[in-house]
Amino acid sequence: MLTAEQNEELTAVEAGTPMGEVLRRYWYPVAFTRELEEFPVKRVELLGDFFALWRSPSGKYGIIPEPCPHRKASMAYGVVEGDGLRCPYHGWKFDTDGACTDQPAEKDNTNFQERVRATAGKVEELGGLVWAYVGPDPAPLLPRFDVYVMDGFRDIGWADIPCNYVQVMENAVDPHHVEHLHGRYFEFIGRHEGFTAPASFGKKHQRIGFDAFEWGIIKRRVLAGASEDNDDWKVGHPLVFPYNMRVGGGGIHQMQIRVPINRTTTRFMLYTVHAPEGYEPVEQQAIPDYEIPVFDERGHHVVNYVEGQDIMAWVTQGRITDRTTEHLGRSDIGVAMLRKMFRQQMAAVAKGEDPLGTIREPHERIDLPCEKDKFHAGGAAFALDFCDMGSTRYSPALETIRAVHLSAAERVAADKEAGRPSFIPEGGIGTATLAPETSAQVDSGLIPR
């Protein structure tokens, strides 16, 4: 439970608010690479502001606020010329640094164009996504997280969902929801719709714990039938501050991305790399992207797949959930810890410091800790459940993805019989971050069941 003022502060995304200023210190995916190859200009909404994003024929990207500094017509309808973008209304042209390079109707002998700049952001392409930074200079580097650079077969699911991103992020530090929302509830829906829900999601939690670390919060769980030696506790998986969660298991490596489009709209993206042990590279000309369903034709939530269930829980809390009337329990301690982290970073930015998870050192890749054996459910079995019972069922590449996992499992079996090691794709295999004999920083303790 928070006060109304604290809830307002926590959920803001707008420029000039403490949280909006924190959020403007990070890079965000704002387009698929293929989009700007198909048409070189795009209107982008991010953090409650609108921008024009473009790609020049030479492959250079630019992003500036949508209204033309001249008379506010939309630069998102602009004309790409050279590396710049020309306003469709009177032809003012801006380069990727935001400098005005042409004012066709003005006399050449004035310095007017030097007095008018668009506030340009930074843009880079990585892993089939176009990323933008629209905060103050100097911009941090775009973090090259493992999933964006590792080997494997990729696809990207997405949906725009009508709620504030913080309630989506709070879900990332809420281990218990899995056994209910994706366990009992899934089973209940399955009974009525005539399918069998995956058993591994219904395992009971015995213990949960959370550690703050350099990229966010590592979430750990011990499920019934497992111990602190299992990956779910020993390695866990991280909330990557402030808007991502790295998950995986069964040779699947995923970043769940939750971009604050505005205060009440979140772009939920599932950036997935399929790279099981025994994986044989499959050539991809382009990374397929696909929209996942949120509502059915009756306006009801689609709840017969994992992410649809999550979306239902996030959206039904309200566009901005009222935290003044919630009732948190001890099992919600991760949520309290995340709110502290948001508040800490507001204080850091107010003092002129870089917030958590911004990077300025050049790097090849950032490996995030992430369990390999999720829910101790086994590799290929978990992967196939993931295909059939999760958002991947909507992927245009579903059959290829199933074949990737099945053929990798066959190859591993053959290798085992022949006594030779199987190929393991590089990266994405998490390592333990909890020293032996230590407890997680915030720990629910043992829960007798």
Next chain:
Amino acid sequence: MTRSDAPLPDGSPGARIDRRFAAEVEAHRRDAPRFCPACARDLGLATEFWEGDQRRFYCWCASCDWTGEVTTTGETALGHEPQH
């Protein structure tokens, strides 16, 4: 990625003001710790949660970075009872 026409939630319960817990909202405003037990400056954040009969506040101090839990007890002080 084109913006989908996100429809309104289907009567989402969280979309309405929940008036059932006005007394608890008031109690939170009254009892949430305001000052840091370590440095006595304004607390940055106190998230209230419940554990059995107890109301607890998970606190963080923006001034000295102290983190801890504060539990309200009311007038009663309870000791433990040895086995007998």
